[in-house]
Amino acid sequence: MSEKTILVTNDDSIVSPGIKALVEAVRPFGRVVVVAPDSPQSGKGHAITLEEPLRLRKVDVFDGIEAYQCSGTPVDCVKLAVDQVLKGKPDLCVSGINHGSNSSINVIYSGTMSAAMEASIEGITAIGFSYLDYSFQADFSACKHYASILAQKALNGDFEQGTLLNVNFPILPLDSIKGMKVCKQAKAKWIEEFDSRTDPRGRQYYWLTGEFVNGDTDEDTDEWALANGYVSIVPVKYDLTDYVRLSQLKNTIS
Amino acid sequence: MSEKTILVTNDDSIVSPGIKALVEAVRPFGRVVVVAPDSPQSGKGHAITLEEPLRLRKVDVFDGIEAYQCSGTPVDCVKLAVDQVLKGKPDLCVSGINHGSNSSINVIYSGTMSAAMEASIEGITAIGFSYLDYSFQADFSACKHYASILAQKALNGDFEQGTLLNVNFPILPLDSIKGMKVCKQAKAKWIEEFDSRTDPRGRQYYWLTGEFVNGDTDEDTDEWALANGYVSIVPVKYDLTDYVRLSQLKNTIS
Numbered sequence: 001m002s003e004k005t006i007l008v009t010n011d012d013s014i015v016s017p018g019i020k021a022l023v024e025a026v027r028p029f030g031r032v033v034v035v036a037p038d039s040p041q042s043g044k045g046h047a048i049t050l051e052e053p054l055r056l057r058k059v060d061v062f063d064g065i066e067a068y069q070c071s072g073t074p075v076d077c078v079k080l081a082v083d084q085v086l087k088g089k090p091d092l093c094v095s096g097i098n099h100g101s102n103s104s105i106n107v108i109y110s111g112t113m114s115a116a117m118e119a120s121i122e123g124i125t126a127i128g129f130s131y132l133d134y135s136f137q138a139d140f141s142a143c144k145h146y147a148s149i150l151a152q153k154a155l156n157g158d159f160e161q162g163t164l165l166n167v168n169f170p171i172l173p174l175d176s177i178k179g180m181k182v183c184k185q186a187k188a189k190w191i192e193e194f195d196s197r198t199d200p201r202g203r204q205y206y207w208l209t210g211e212f213v214n215g216d217t218d219e220d221t222d223e224w225a226l227a228n229g230y231v232s233i234v235p236v237k238y239d240l241t242d243y244v245r246l247s248q249l250k251n252t253i254s
Numbered sequence: 255m256s257e258k259t260i261l262v263t264n265d266d267s268i269v270s271p272g273i274k275a276l277v278e279a280v281r282p283f284g285r286v287v288v289v290a291p292d293s294p295q296s297g298k299g300h301a302i303t304l305e306e307p308l309r310l311r312k313v314d315v316f317d318g319i320e321a322y323q324c325s326g327t328p329v330d331c332v333k334l335a336v337d338q339v340l341k342g343k344p345d346l347c348v349s350g351i352n353h354g355s356n357s358s359i360n361v362i363y364s365g366t367m368s369a370a371m372e373a374s375i376e377g378i379t380a381i382g383f384s385y386l387d388y389s390f391q392a393d394f395s396a397c398k399h400y401a402s403i404l405a406q407k408a409l410n411g412d413f414e415q416g417t418l419l420n421v422n423f424p425i426l427p428l429d430s431i432k433g434m435k436v437c438k439q440a441k442a443k444w445i446e447e448f449d450s451r452t453d454p455r456g457r458q459y460y461w462l463t464g465e466f467v468n469g470d471t472d473e474d475t476d477e478w479a480l481a482n483g484y485v486s487i488v489p490v491k492y493d494l495t496d497y498v499r500l501s502q503l504k505n506t507i508s
Contacts, residue, residue: 031280045300045329046362053451053459075299075363079446080460098376105375106298107494109329121359121443150507158506163499166267182503184495189375191332205307206334235503237496240361242437249436252412253404253487 004030004155007090007119009080011041011074011098011111015062018097020138022129023062025147026094029155033090034067035081037074037111042100046114047073056080074115081121092154093119096129097143099136103168103222103232104188104214113166117238120164125154127165132226142174146231150180166234170226181230186221188214258409261335261344261373265295265328265352265365268315272351275394276383277316279401280348283292283409287344288321289335291328291365296354300368301327304371310334328369336376346408347373350383351397353390357422357476357486358442358468367420371454374418379408381419386480396428400485406436420488435484440475442468 006026010019014036026032038057053100055071068085070077070241074095082089098112107113112128119126127150131143150167170177192210199205214223222232255366260280264273268290280286289310309325322339328349334345352366361367366382373380381404385397404421407413420439424431445467448460468477476486 039446040305043302043304045302045368047299047301047327048297048363048462050462051294053461054448055457055459069338076462079462080448083446083448084450084460105492108371108375108492109302114299121362126391129418153506160499160502162494163503165503167493168383179508182500182507184500185493187448187493192337194308194334196338203309205309206338207307208302208304208330208333209372219359233503233507234494235496235499236494237499238359238362239439239441240420240492241489242418242436242489242491245414245491246436246438246496248414249417249419249489252407253434253436 005086005090006030006032007093008032008034009036009074009077009095009115011044013037013040014069016099017136018099021144022094022097023065024145026151027065029151031032032065033086034062034065035070035077035085037077038069038071039157041073043109044073044111045109046075049073054080055122056084065107074111075118078115078118089122089124089186092151093124093126097140098130099210100130100134101132101168102128102130102166103226104186107166107185107236116164117202117236120162121238123162125161125163126161127154127167129167131169133171143178145174147179164236166236168222168226168232169231172229174231177231178229180233181225182233183220183222183225185234186214186223187216188212188223259340259344260284260286261347262286262288263290263331263349263369264326265291265298267291267294268323270353271390272353275398276351276401277319277349279398280405281319283405286319287340288316288319289324289331289339291331292323295327295365296370298327298361298365300329302329303327310338327371332369332372333433334470343376343378346405347378347380348405351394352384352455354384354388354422355356355386355422356382356384357480358440361420361439361490370418374416375492377416379413379415379417381408381421383421385423387425396426396431397423399428400434418490420490422476422480422486424483426483430483431485433481434485434487437474437476437479439488440468440477441470442466442477
């Protein structure tokens with residue numbers, strides 16, 4: 001069996017503890033190549049860089065693992081990795097481990113998940129991992145355990161090619177986690193407010209802030225799984241067509 | 255009947271001809287308020303600004319229409335509009351008219367559509383409009399005709415609240431357009447390549463480039479509709495759960 005190639009990326013930047021944990025989780029399974037942003041890219045969604053050129057720089061931060069920092073977004077990293085670094089498709093793309101949740105509606109804003117989605121668009125099986133603990137001092141050992149299991153399943157061909165998974169970890173030690181749960185994206189959302197301030201020149205500016213509200217009481221959602229001690233796994237797709245409304249609209253628009 | 259409020263935004267910036275055409279199309283139908291980026295934000299996807307503060311500046315560019323330019327992304331514009339400008343939800347959010355297609359997979363990368371999606375997440379009916387003609391000298395008269403029809407339908411309550419539509423216009427004069435077609439997102443994608451160059455200091459840099467390839471031969475897609483002289487209308491949703499794979503994965507992961 002030929003050696004598998006695993007592309008690792010993230011959105012918190014190449015020097016974040018989360019990507020280090022992910023590299024450690026997958027390095028036993030093949031040739032690992034890292035292409036990750038040189039600066040934090042949280043909340044960058046599926047952004048790509050069109051107005052500026054991109055830089056790619058080889059760096060040595062993972063103890064012998066081939067790694068590149070990129071000036072662009074997480075999606076740029078995946079595109080550059082496939083086209084310029086690997087010059088072909090890896091067997092698996094893993095993204096994260098994100099410092100903070102990407103469950104429910106957060107999947108839309110997440111650079112971590114957008115990187116994984118970009119790989120999936122390319123037909124590459126991809127998994128985005130996120131840990132509900134925001135701290136850079138967080139303990140990633142339980143995350144690494146499950147990331148390793150899922151990466152192995154992917155490399156063994158247990159998932160259909162191009163499968164895209166949004167995996168979130170609860171803040172619990174390994175022996176308190178009840179297992180993994182395949183679930184749907186909860187209908188939760190952010191109630192936004194802006195913190196309005198005045199700068200030293202007397203001009204107003206705003207910081208985005210907000211409160212996460214889950215009004216979804218279904219028990220088959222990612223929010224339920226996480227609140228009840230499970231690792232949540234949501235299969236994600238990039239066909240955004242709303243097929244239910246499509247049928248309805250055919251009568252309304254003609 | 256009380257006056258309707260219509261929020262207008264885009265991703266090409268507040269001074270692009272496309273947003274001017276859209277303002278003209280919807281201004282007969284109520285109170286129009288524009289909150290749009292101060293610089294081009296194409297390809298910004300669902301990015302939000304977390305690392306920098308946001309600026310909002312009142313400007314006079316639409317002949318008596320209340321308008322603000324924002325330093326952030328299209329999604330930031332919608333959030334700021336609802337929370338700080340309107341201090342409530344508009345009856346309709348329209349985004350565009352984008353200079354260039356947002357059909358098929360482009361919906362994922364599109365700032366135009368992400369702004370509309372953000373409104374939809376807030377429960378606001380929202381329509382993103384895009385014109386296949388990239389030129390700033392493009393003739394928007396046919397686009398305005400159909401944008402006006404769809405905005406009126408939305409304001410009349412013909413669509414369920416929170417409906418999100420991705421509307422694309424073919425490059426055709428009004429009398430050559432066959433009508434509107436409700437359709438699904440085509441399975442088309444970009445084959446990416448990077449244009450690799452060397453800067454004056456001898457360091458390599460990359461420009462994203464690529465070719466759009468539609469391998470989807472179905473006749474109920476947006477690409478088919480556009481190629482055959484129709485305005486394409488795809489209803490879009492932000493629940494990214496892949497329900498087909500969800501059932502399959504329940505057997506694979508436990």
